[in-house]
Amino acid sequence: MRMNIYHYVINKFSALKVSYPRPSIFDFINTLMTNCKLLLVCLLLLFSLPVHAAGKIEKRSYFFKEAGKEIDYRLYVPSSYKKESANPLIVILHGLGSNPHQVIRYNGVVQEAESRGYIVVAPYGYNERGWYGSRGKVKQGTIESLLLGENPNDPENIGELSEMDVINVLNITKKEYNIDPDRIYLMGHSMGGGGTLYLGNKYSSNWAALAPMAPAAMRPAVDFDVSILEQMRDMPIYLVTGERDRLIPVNVIREWADNMERLKMDYRYEEIKGGNHNSSIANNREMISRIYDFFDERKRGGSVNNNESELRVFTNQSGVTIKARVLVIKKGKVTIEREDKKKFSIPLDSLSEEDVKYLKKWWAERNGS
Secondary structure (H helix, E strand, O other), rough: HHHHHHHHHHHHHHHHHOOOOOOOOOHHHHHHHHHHHHHHHHHHHHOOOOOOOOEEEEEEEEEEEEOOOEEEEEOOOOOOOOOOEEEEEEEEEOOOOOHHHEEEEEOOOOHHHHHOOOEEEEEOOOOOOOOOHHOOOOOOOOEEEEEEOOOOOOOOHHHHHHHOOOOHHHHHHHHHHEEEEEEEEEEOOOOHHHHHHHHOOOOOOOOOEEEEEOOOOOOOOOOOOHHHHHHHHOOOOOOOOOOOOOOHHHHHHHHHHHHHHHHHOOOEEEEOOOOOHHHHHHHHHHHHHHHHHHOOOOOOOOOOOOOOOEEEEEEOOOOOOOEEEEEEEEEEEEEEEEOOOOEEEEEEHEEEEHHHHHHHHHHHHHHHH
16 A cells, blocks of 8 residues: 555656746856855955965065055065964064165075074065164255165155064064064164164064174264163174175274173174175175074073073093083084183084983973973
């Protein structure tokens, strides 16, 4: 009986003639527009997501409200970047007449950032002649201002805008990426070197260390002089210049180094033998690497190792001893520094068993492991 009912129902449904209305051209267009709208929404969502070009120099911009226009900057994120881990950040400032595109491409800047896990950002400073606020209020139309890059089309508050741009780009980068707040560094060349000293002092709580390279740090180019170091006693500084720099006299930079020594600051002074103002800085990967070494060893509030005053006698497996402090452990080597500031990089496996135990404990204390 059940099978008969089943066949009866099937036969009845089979006999039904179901007709479907033929779609009109209007139905087709309506369906197409609906699908296009969905596709557009998907594309908007896709392109609204932040895109990180890890391992490449990226051209970026943002709307600078006070300036009323978009301002460019450059960004480099190492390929090793992971949002879960805090990364060190370098802000690098270009010189007069230059731009972010050029300064971030100085030989070694990106290469060292990639190998050491640094993010690097290069603000414009409003434009190529903003001076990052370091000149104060300048009287336009003077011979001095013309020589230092004045342009009649620039706004009267260009210095203020230049300074703001650097801080804006810093804050944008900190918001977008996981940045270690204790490992943010500022460096710059020429006009950017003067800006490094000026902003390094004015916003000192932001920076772990500075690296002014051949800095324009003399009046009347900037509105400060070497006396500013009195306010920067606790700021680590790597100062570098060329011995034959014809733009920023080497004697000016030596005075800065002498005062850092007098104030017993944490500093390094490098005078490039026969070096000039431009190529000796821009094409000097070894020097850039030494700046990164300096940054590697320092964080805000003290050194990365937090034990700069702790001297210890190290012994290698041949019985040779050296009294020094630990600076950094990296790639199977330990960098140590004697009291006379001379550094040595020693393979860990060449040290005594006792030294290796000490270094493992030293590393664990500073890395939370």
